[in-house]
Amino acid sequence: MTGDAQDPTGSGKETLDSVDEVFSVLGDETRIEILLELCEVASESGIGQGLGFSALQDRVGVTDSGRFNYHLDKLTGQFVAKRGDTYVARWPALALVAAIHAGLYGETAEMTAESATTESRCPKCLRPLEVRFVDGTLGTGVYMYCSEHGKMDVYSFPPGAQVGRSLLETMQVAYTRLRTGVDLARRGICMECWGRVSTEFPVDAHDHGEKRERYDEFTQVAYQCERCWNQLRVPLRTYVGTHPIVEAAFEERGFAPLRGADELTTEDEIACETEVTESKPTGATVRISFDEETLVLSVDDDCSVSGHHWA
Ligand SMILES: [Zn+2]
Numbered sequence: 001m002t003g004d005a006q007d008p009t010g011s012g013k014e015t016l017d018s019v020d021e022v023f024s025v026l027g028d029e030t031r032i033e034i035l036l037e038l039c040e041v042a043s044e045s046g047i048g049q050g051l052g053f054s055a056l057q058d059r060v061g062v063t064d065s066g067r068f069n070y071h072l073d074k075l076t077g078q079f080v081a082k083r084g085d086t087y088v089a090r091w092p093a094l095a096l097v098a099a100i101h102a103g104l105y106g107e108t109a110e111m112t113a114e115s116a117t118t119e120s121r122c123p124k125c126l127r128p129l130e131v132r133f134v135d136g137t138l139g140t141g142v143y144m145y146c147s148e149h150g151k152m153d154v155y156s157f158p159p160g161a162q163v164g165r166s167l168l169e170t171m172q173v174a175y176t177r178l179r180t181g182v183d184l185a186r187r188g189i190c191m192e193c194w195g196r197v198s199t200e201f202p203v204d205a206h207d208h209g210e211k212r213e214r215y216d217e218f219t220q221v222a223y224q225c226e227r228c229w230n231q232l233r234v235p236l237r238t239y240v241g242t243h244p245i246v247e248a249a250f251e252e253r254g255f256a257p258l259r260g261a262d263e264l265t266t267e268d269e270i271a272c273e274t275e276v277t278e279s280k281p282t283g284a285t286v287r288i289s290f291d292e293e294t295l296v297l298s299v300d301d302d303c304s305v306s307g308h309h310w311a
């Protein structure tokens with residue numbers, strides 16, 4: 001795939017004209033059905049595989065060839081490629097259909113349980129955490145709850161994440177995706193729009209008008225996509241705790257991978273301390289102790305791990 005020639009940095013905004021064009025192309029049920037069918041073909045026969053005009057028309061179930069041709073023609077170019085006599089779903093079509101399956105535009109799946117007890121523990125008091133379903137302003141999600149310290153981490157997910165999964169499984173899926181998002185952000189990539197991500201730390205836990213008591217004692221990292229809405233604020237310990245060096249150390253010592261953002265302080269004999277260097281440029285040292293050994297990580301001002309050693 002090539003970048004936009006007019007915007008080599010990839011950080012600019014798409015023009016309103018092109019957004020307008022996309023929505024006018026998609027504003028028809030038959031066209032969405034064509035895209036769904038072509039993506040189904042990609043799923044059955046492989047990405048890049050397609051169908052001829054008549055076979056596609058049969059699958060979509062439109063009897064009027066003239067009308068079908070009109071709609072298919074509108075999609076050809078941006079969403080559908082024509083190779084010889086075959087129509088193939090292009091990347092934007094695959095991405096759109098994935099979003100439809102995630103349920104962003106679909107109906108809400110029913111969660112069978114409203115809450116469940118997890119194997120995770122509160123980082124402050126080590127009580128078992130409960131996971132609770134929430135249907136909030138932004139959509140569905142779960143939050144972790146301690147009977148003593150209240151609401152902890154919040155994980156959001158689209159309705160499609162819940163289909164065929166229990167509440168605990170959905171929480172794990174949302175957490176895994178969060179970790180993946182953090183991992184991509186660490187490499188400067190936005191998980192949502194493929195744009196560039198910039199990282200800032202330490203950031204004030206109290207800005208944006210929201211008091212985040214649950215993270216008061218943790219140094220915060222914020223990352224933000226330079227193009228879309230994607231942003232996240234996580235404790236530095238979470239940011240570093242998901243680093244490949246730390247994951248490898250967990251695996252070598254027989255510890256299960258983290259199942260929740262706050263599990264770096266648990267009964268599993270793992271402890272995590274972070275220390276921020278106040279002088280400029282800002283840096284930090286993160287110490288993760290496993291039994292007798294301590295993994296010491298040096299963190300740069302852009303929040304990348306610049307070195308590590310065992311102590
Ligand atoms: Zn607690």
Ligand SMILES: [Zn+2]
Pocket residue numbers: 190191192193194195196225226227228229230
């Ligand atoms: Zn983005």
